[in-house]
Amino acid sequence: MSQKEEYEAKIKAIAPTSPLFKNCLFAFLFGGGICAFGETFRHLLMRIGLESSDAFVQVSVTLIFLSAVLTGLGIYDNIAKIAGAGTLVPVTGFANAVVSPAIDTKSEGWVLGVGAKIFTVAGPVLLYGVLAGTVYGLIYYAVSLFGGGV
Amino acid sequence: MIHTFRHAPGILTAAAVGGYEERRGPLGEAFDLCDPSGRFGQKTWEMAEEELARTALNAALGKAGVNAKDISVLCAGDLQNQCCASSGGLYSFGIPFLGLYGACSTCTESLLVASLYLSETYSEKRRLAAAVTTSHNGSAERQFRQPLEYGSQRAPTAQWTATAGGAFLLDSHGADVLITECMPGRMINSLILDSANMGCAMAPAAADSLCRYFEESGKKPVDFDAIVTGDLGLVGASMLRELMKEAGIPLEENYRDCGTMLYDEKEQDVHGGASGCGCSASVLSCFFLPKMVRGDYQDILFLSTGALLSATSVQQGEAIKGIAPLLRIQRRKT
Amino acid sequence: MSILYAFLVGGALCVPAQILIDRTKLTPARILVLYVTLGVILGALGLYQTLRDAVGCGVSVPLIGFGGVIAEGVKKAIDEEAFLGIFKGPLTAAAVGTSAALVFGYLTALIFNGKPHKM
Structure with a gap:
């Protein structure tokens, strides 16, 4: 130890x-x-x-x-x-x-x-909320591009 | 190393100033002045702490009936960035100033430096020095933790920064109570990062100082009327007892911690107890010194304990270092 | 009936956060980041909408709801504006809550002064 x-x-x-x-x-x-x-x-x-x-x-x-x-x-x-x-x-x-x-x-x-x-306390919530939303957006956009034609 | 003063300076007068929770605590009556609003007539918490320092020094000067211009040196410190409570609150006295930072160990540090100054400049002519230490819950919370109105729960080990300060006037030609020995503390890495458990971050440093003192002096804890640490709080004080037991020098009933004395464990929601550099300063001023003047205590060891950290150092993953300078305070033999 | 569900689900969502506060070194800010991110994930999977239909404010009032509407907003914006929606979506959805907090925060600071901390 x-x-x-x-x-x-x-x-x-x-x-x-x-x-x-x-x-x-x-x-x-x-x-x-x-x-x-x-x-x-x-x-x-x-x-x-x-x-x-x-x-x-x-x-x-x-x-x-x-x-x-x-x-x-x-x-x-x-x-x-x-x-x-x-x-x-x-x-x-x-x-x-x-x-x-x-x-x-x-x-x-x-x-x-x-x-x-x-925003010293609440800033992280906003930043990571937006980042997570953007990541989802990229995935959703990619899926809709390739899936859209189907 | 223990230094024995050739001309032990005396503590001529002392004053303690506090806020709301300090007034409610068991020592409330003994404070020279408390402002329950915590604002001391000022607009901001930082300025309130400046005013607290000013009030404390004024009270100590008033008790001694001396003028600020008769003071040779002022040793002072606080917890604000760049020690602004001391400079902002005390510049107008016009006393030559030594600004100190030892986190919550500043009370002992300032008395130690002021004593060394008086002993070094000792002559026929009587000289006076002042030592002032303050902390304010409002300014400390803002700087180290979070906005005051932010809703959160304190951990059970978390301590409460005292809105308090102490001022001491030292006399080169002695007084009823003398500072006879001093020993600067070593910085001890506690290895822990938890700023909600400062007591355990400082306990190893207090143990180090006490062990070194007892080893070098050949004395035992029972040789003193009281062994007083600054603000280890309820958890830190238990830890110090544990560490001293392991070191083979167990502390007895005469061990006290200022952090466990300032507030009432039952009446007040203290969690880990009191902290802040005003904690040990005010408890020394309004509890231990009067007891020594009355003759209840003849001989004590006094170690304010400091946690050396900043909000940034903790966020960057640096473990908290502790420090505990030591003073031996004795009643003058009659 | 939905009021009871809101109480039970809303209350239950607070319990894991309390356990994290008491038993880990996670700070409240980190826990809220977790909740918002979880909300975005639930929204992306379409679970948030299902939950909201069932328990209403029980899931929309906890910060999971903030994440949930961000995911919803992103989806809607991309459906309408394709690529640009990726950037337009998150803050559009978060706009009402954020602006309200900012405006009321500013007004509160105008009117009130800080109170001394009490134990």
Whole structure:
């Protein structure tokens, strides 16, 4: 065993671990709760005449708005302490990841602070989402070129 | 190597300043001043830390009834990039300045350098030196972790950067409490990369310093009223006990860690305990020094512990190095 | 009924992320990258659409949905504009969510100041 592994084993023996079951339960409840809220709202929107696809987008925008307000009021991070992945995985977590650096960096100015750093946390999601989409696009395009004639 | 001061400088006065969580903690009452808003009247967290440093030094000067121009040298440091809390907060005193960085070991480092300065320039004429160390949760989170409003869970081993600072005035002609010995720490590679477990990144360095000290001095842990580490926290302190046991010099009941004393484990959601260079500075100032002045303690070893890392070094896969300079602080014999 | 499904599926999708946070060294940012990429893959395979029809917001609200609409957008753009669609698709589909987050983020920064961190 290397010195590093030896020390890591020692750490493992004394360091407390997160309460996995409790954390997963809260993640499930909060994450599920946010999704159920979104679904309820979507049904309401469809009842007043929105098309299904528009209602999905509208729900996302509303959740992003609510997350921004809760982040601004300093509440979102307090919920996240309990909810963990339950407030990270829903689109509200993405919004929080954009809004929190914006508030945090306004002391450094509106252009080089907020402007430059607004994507410090959420940027990876956007980059890798677009990259994955492009890879799929290339494959889909190639398939449609060769498969199109069939 | 242990250095024994020929003219041991005395700690004339000390002041501790804190924020919201520090006020709620078990030592809250003992702080000279706490601002629950954490802002100290400033617009940004970085400026708040500057003001914290300024307030701490002013309080220490006020207690001693001395003027800033009577201070020969100011040794100060903090966790901000390029130590801007110290320079921004303390430039206006006009005291010749030595800026220091030892991460969270800066409190001991600044006292060590100030003591060496006073002992080297010792003469009939009384000289004073100041040592100031600060950390701020807001500026540290922003610099080392993530935006303050970002929702996340802290790991159980993660420590809480204290919004706190300590200022000390040292007197070349001694005081009730004297700094009698010092020993700079070696940088010890902890081999770990986990910045959510700084205690275990620093424990090997504290063990190294303590082992070297006991070996060279021939003393034992029980010879001291307290052996105090800076901010190993709950996990790091257990690790240090473990490492010392392995080294054949087990620590006894008199071992204390400032990181486990600043907050209340039951009342506050502390996780791994407190950290930050203001942690050991404020606990020394508002807990250990008053105990020594009262005579409860005669002789202590004080080692602030530092984790030498930056956000970049961790991302680039460099293991965290620890450091733990050591001071022996004794009550003047009467 | 779909509200219950949304609750169960949405909640269940958060659990693997929680396990990754607690038991691995993966940071939240990496986990979100995983989810988005997974969403793109599900969308590419056509599974995302099937799931969304069944559980609605249970799959569209988690970040998998963000990946899912990116895949959908890419497919639509390529069907309409051939090669250029590869580049037009991803951000067109992600536009609403991203713009909303940016605009609300900016407005929030205008109105609110950071609060001190509490334990």
